[in-house]
Amino acid sequence: MTKKLTAIILAAGLASGCATTTNSYQYKGDHSRAYNLAQAGGLYDARDYDIPRDQRDSVINKGWDVSGDALLFNSGHGLGLNWGKSLGLGVLTSAFAPQGVMERDSVFGWLPETKAGNAREAWELMSSTLLDGIEKTLRKANVKYVVDNRNLHQDFPLMSEYIFSSVRIVDPEHGCPDWESANRDNDQSCYVATTVYAPTEEPRKVPDFLMAGQNGYGFYANDEADYSRIKVNIPKGSNLDKNQLLAGISYELPSWAFIFVASQKLDTDGYTAPVILTTGKAELFITPDQG
Numbered sequence: 001m002t003k004k005l006t007a008i009i010l011a012a013g014l015a016s017g018c019a020t021t022t023n024s025y026q027y028k029g030d031h032s033r034a035y036n037l038a039q040a041g042g043l044y045d046a047r048d049y050d051i052p053r054d055q056r057d058s059v060i061n062k063g064w065d066v067s068g069d070a071l072l073f074n075s076g077h078g079l080g081l082n083w084g085k086s087l088g089l090g091v092l093t094s095a096f097a098p099q100g101v102m103e104r105d106s107v108f109g110w111l112p113e114t115k116a117g118n119a120r121e122a123w124e125l126m127s128s129t130l131l132d133g134i135e136k137t138l139r140k141a142n143v144k145y146v147v148d149n150r151n152l153h154q155d156f157p158l159m160s161e162y163i164f165s166s167v168r169i170v171d172p173e174h175g176c177p178d179w180e181s182a183n184r185d186n187d188q189s190c191y192v193a194t195t196v197y198a199p200t201e202e203p204r205k206v207p208d209f210l211m212a213g214q215n216g217y218g219f220y221a222n223d224e225a226d227y228s229r230i231k232v233n234i235p236k237g238s239n240l241d242k243n244q245l246l247a248g249i250s251y252e253l254p255s256w257a258f259i260f261v262a263s264q265k266l267d268t269d270g271y272t273a274p275v276i277l278t279t280g281k282a283e284l285f286i287t288p289d290q291g
Helices: 002-009 033-040 053-061 083-087 119-140 242-252
Strands: 106-112 145-154 162-169 190-197 215-219 229-233 257-261 275-278 281-284
Touching (some): 106 229, 119 190, 119 215, 119 242, 229 242
Antiparallel strands (some): 106 257
16 A cells, blocks of 8 residues: 555656746735745745735634634534634635645645754654654544654655655544545545655755754755655545645644645536635735735
8 A cells, every 4th residue: 555655656757847936035024924935935936816805804804713623523613624714704715726836735744953963854853743743643533543754754766855654544433434444545645645855955044034143954845856744635425524624734733834735626617715724723815905
């Protein structure tokens, strides 16, 4: 299963047309915090969306912080595909259609230099931190799982080295069958997998709006192929929800690690809103009110 699952996760291709990321990012006050986080983390196609003032406050204040109840698997108020409906966000149209690096979920962040002696240690710590977050989330929700791959270094010809972890959810009560019952097919299995590429070789200045005056190893999401990512596969028939699961994982992560959740197409031809998850809170790409 390991080789097949790894191949699926990396199916994005071998091209690597990366854009440059600067050592320091200046916060733009006329944009959302989500936009600033995205740009600083290499998501250079990020944009904000304009929402009427009478809707903005309702959307921003109506439950987008799940830190108090991160595991909302059975809650209609949770961060599921009904985000717009539950939060009164009535603009889920084709305007949210993602482009470029915004088309895929990714992980980025700045691991403080005080936590790692070199880039290799930072790399391994990022991978283990993500895996720990996944396991803690599933344990809190009493969801049964098996760790198939734990911080496995992978180094294939013509590809950059990465660290791979995968957790298979085996819990029939949640519609997640075991490997044999899933016909040995990843598409029919519930799993969460992480792929972590190496950070910057040397610590860089962390954006001041995150950690003023500190340096950290940067994990950027700007490369076409070699970007760190988290993939959640939930087949039809399962009562688990990808976005709620990601929110729970984010809640277990330190403040220097961020998960970007791309827009998802709805059956109604609209799209869910893209968000950046930080310690369980969803930051929205909404143009701030300039007064």
